[in-house]
Amino acid sequence: MSWKDRKKVLFIDRDGVIVREQQVDSYDRIEYIPYVFRALGEIVSRTDYLLVMVSNQDGVGTRAFTYDGFAGPAERIFSTLSGEGIVFDEILIDLSMPEDGLSTRKPGTAMIDRYRSDDYDMEHSFMIGDRLTDMMLARSMGCRGFLLSDDKMDIPDDLASVIAMKCSSWLDIASYLVDDGSLLHRSADVGRRTKETDISLSVDLDGTGEGRIVTGIGFLDHMLDQVVRHSRIDAHGEVHGDTFVDFHHTTEDTALALGEAVRKALGDKRGIERYGFEMVTMDDTVASAAIDFSGRPELMWDASFTMDRIGDFPTELVRHFFRSFTAAAGCNLYLSALPDGDSHHTAEALFKAFARAMRKAVRRIPGDARVASTKGVL
Numbered sequence: 001m002s003w004k005d006r007k008k009v010l011f012i013d014r015d016g017v018i019v020r021e022q023q024v025d026s027y028d029r030i031e032y033i034p035y036v037f038r039a040l041g042e043i044v045s046r047t048d049y050l051l052v053m054v055s056n057q058d059g060v061g062t063r064a065f066t067y068d069g070f071a072g073p074a075e076r077i078f079s080t081l082s083g084e085g086i087v088f089d090e091i092l093i094d095l096s097m098p099e100d101g102l103s104t105r106k107p108g109t110a111m112i113d114r115y116r117s118d119d120y121d122m123e124h125s126f127m128i129g130d131r132l133t134d135m136m137l138a139r140s141m142g143c144r145g146f147l148l149s150d151d152k153m154d155i156p157d158d159l160a161s162v163i164a165m166k167c168s169s170w171l172d173i174a175s176y177l178v179d180d181g182s183l184l185h186r187s188a189d190v191g192r193r194t195k196e197t198d199i200s201l202s203v204d205l206d207g208t209g210e211g212r213i214v215t216g217i218g219f220l221d222h223m224l225d226q227v228v229r230h231s232r233i234d235a236h237g238e239v240h241g242d243t244f245v246d247f248h249h250t251t252e253d254t255a256l257a258l259g260e261a262v263r264k265a266l267g268d269k270r271g272i273e274r275y276g277f278e279m280v281t282m283d284d285t286v287a288s289a290a291i292d293f294s295g296r297p298e299l300m301w302d303a304s305f306t307m308d309r310i311g312d313f314p315t316e317l318v319r320h321f322f323r324s325f326t327a328a329a330g331c332n333l334y335l336s337a338l339p340d341g342d343s344h345h346t347a348e349a350l351f352k353a354f355a356r357a358m359r360k361a362v363r364r365i366p367g368d369a370r371v372a373s374t375k376g377v378l
């Protein structure tokens, strides 16, 4: 059998990994670990790992943990998972107690020894568990492990090399296994330091619109609040700029950092909508935005302001902000607004329209890992 035909396996623990409780002996003790469905759903749909459950259930069949108490909830857990397309090839559960000393009990490997054959690719297989005994099992099998735990643990040297990652979220595991994370965790950090500005900024494209970018320019901060809230991109940023000179450098560099962060977070842009359009009305004006994350920067601008300044903020910098963003993000952006509106309204409507168009463009199409281009690259 060629190495290409050998099957990769994810051995998955149950308690502490799929469900929270260590002894699920009634239906009301079923509480799923956050993101287990989303993460395993992504893994199942985008990879070819076999799923094999390997679990110890101490003393099932005793008065303290009856077989009926175990079996009903266990079936419920697996039927709920399979309803989401997460189907285990094999479910292996050891029911003994530690003092029985059986080799079927983790970290013993007797239940899964048959996977150590040429049909399976242990080198590229993983054990996902919440305990060091799970990682010991991984070592015995010649595979590696994900240690899913918030707990601080002293990891012995001989297990360190077995552990591919210790993490507190299923999303991290899915990120690792699915395309190096380009499809799940779309976030990026940007640090940018020049003689004029010092910026640290982070974005999470799959956020809810939380966070603030603070620049020290009141009006710009107000506009960036609109961008965060209406794009639903989480963003946190601190900008220290030479505002004692004027607002030009700080506005420009903030836009460059934001654009760079969005471009980095989009990665190879697989599965995104790519295009977004929005029209936003605000009191006496209407603004439109159309955006295309094409990889090519272009700003098309059809807006004007009735005033030179909004407070102490020069209105010409609104256009400059968007020009800088498009250059760094690699996007086409069309912005327009009715003339003669109040300048504050015009600017705010433009930022909101931009944010909402971007929200649509960066949105992922569920189950679609293709690039939205016939060229195959954006």
Ligand SMILES: [Mg+2]
Pocket (backbone or CB within 6 Å): 013, 014, 015, 016, 017, 129, 130, 131
């Ligand atoms: Mg466990």
